[in-house]
Amino acid sequence: MDYDKFSADDLCGSCTVKVSDLHDGWYGKVDLQRPKRTLGSGKDDEHMLELAGRLYFGVKYDYEKISALTKKPKERSWNHQVLFNLDSLEAWGHETIMLGSVFMKTLEGAANQTPFALELSNFRIFGGLQRGGANEKIVLLKASKKRFVDFIKKSQKEKQFLQSCRGSTLDKQQTIKGIIKSLIERWETEDQADNFRKGLFQSKIVEAVDPSRFRVAYRGAKAHITVRNALNLSGGGWFDKLDPYAIVRFRGNKQELRTSVLQDAGGDPIWNCEGHLVYGGEVALEISVWDYDHYSSDDLVGTGVVQVEQFCNGFEGMVPLSVSSDKKKQKKSLKQSMITIGILWDAPPQDPTTGKPLDPTQTLASGGTRALIS
Structure with missing residues (x-):
């Protein structure tokens, strides 16, 4: 279109591209057409349009990650x-x-x-099952x-x-x-x-990685962590819902991954927050969920742990959260709090199977996924 500040915009040209031709993305040029300014006697659409130049454009898809x-x-x-x-x-x-x-x-x-x-x-109720060749009377x-x-x-x-x-x-x-x-x-x-x-x-x-060798081979490697959502978080009320956020760190390591604070998200927040942590040979990954408070210290909602045996081959699943003893006394029939996270690993500096330095030309796929079945 040709923009005009004081009147209607003018059409320069148009084109149509089939979506079936763009299934893997596309980049190129297309011919633009516009109605003829002087119409002839023909009634066919081809005679009513004229070329109006060419347009270069590209289409690229951002594919949704499977989780x-x-x-x-x-x-x-x-x-x-x-x-x-x-x-x-x-x-x-x-x-x-x-x-x-x-x-x-x-x-x-x-x-x-x-x-x-x-x-x-x-x-359904079934009666009179056959026993010993004779039907029992019911x-x-x-x-x-x-x-x-x-x-x-x-x-x-x-x-x-x-x-x-x-x-x-x-x-x-x-x-x-x-x-x-x-x-x-x-x-x-x-x-x-x-x-x-x-x-x-x-x-x-794919052979599983031994946890003891993993701790040595993956020291210094990046763990890409995704904090997805949580379920059945305790705390909050009708007029003061939870403002939850999560903190993920390897046990004993000062580096942490902190999600955003979800205002009034309640007991089932969805973060979908991604980040990475550098692995230093720790034996466990610790997760804590907090309730943000603007005027006082934040309250701890629950904590969870993923052991090295669980995340050494990558991890995708739900982690149980343990609550404090005070909250257990308040609600005896409390449902189990859970948090869903995913862990994928970059290629390690050493080969976990041999302990030798890894060839930089090789690629090692160490991430794994688990399907949550319901």
Whole structure:
């Protein structure tokens, strides 16, 4: 366009480029066209346009980094999975009637201490399983929700029965914990076998770095650290939400990586802050989360530690945060606080497998990633 201060801008020329031609970026020149100032008798578009010069331009993409937050989590479903066996004179469904949605949330809370998210649905009752070639006779008594609630109210034992339902729900949660533990082990075993087959026939197997050699070989190397987000941070309230920030440093090292302060971010902040630290052979990486206060000293929210055995091959995952004993006394049912970080390493000065100086022409990929599965 030709800019004009006192009237409408004038068109110099235009062009169209297909996005399919720019999939890997592009740089070059294109022909500009504009409507003819003197139109001819032809009605075809080609006769109504004229060349208006050439334009040089380039297109470059900034690709989003794949991380635990952007990568789609894996999913696995188990249909027809037996959860509970009902014995004679036992009931099913009374916890749902008395507790409502709390019943399902309590059962799904069996996976709170794992890196997985559990979803239960489509409960069904099966009776009369075949045993020894003959069907066992089963008698099932069914009552509607309204009649059941009326019966509980007339019995004048509603509070005692509600407490009993809570206890039985927690017992069922413990049962599910044992079931999902075995299912997770089976899933991980299948994934390991699948990855082994892929690594054996498709890709090159990367040897793990020994932590003792790592501490010597990587001394002076840069660790690129990304502090992504945190979950279930304790502290703050309705009118005074947390203003969290995180500090990352190697144990005993004065150099630190400090994130930005997120005003009123609450218990689930997202920093996505990147930086680097120089490794000096330390045995652990320490993470602390603080609540910024403008008029007084900042409050410690939680601390976490990543040992050298965990980050020597790179790290991508969630680190549990421990809170002070005072906060544990304030909230006994506190959820586990977590922080998500990623660690990638530059090429070390020495080869960690041989202990000899590394050839500067070689490149060593020491960073690793882990997929967070839910």
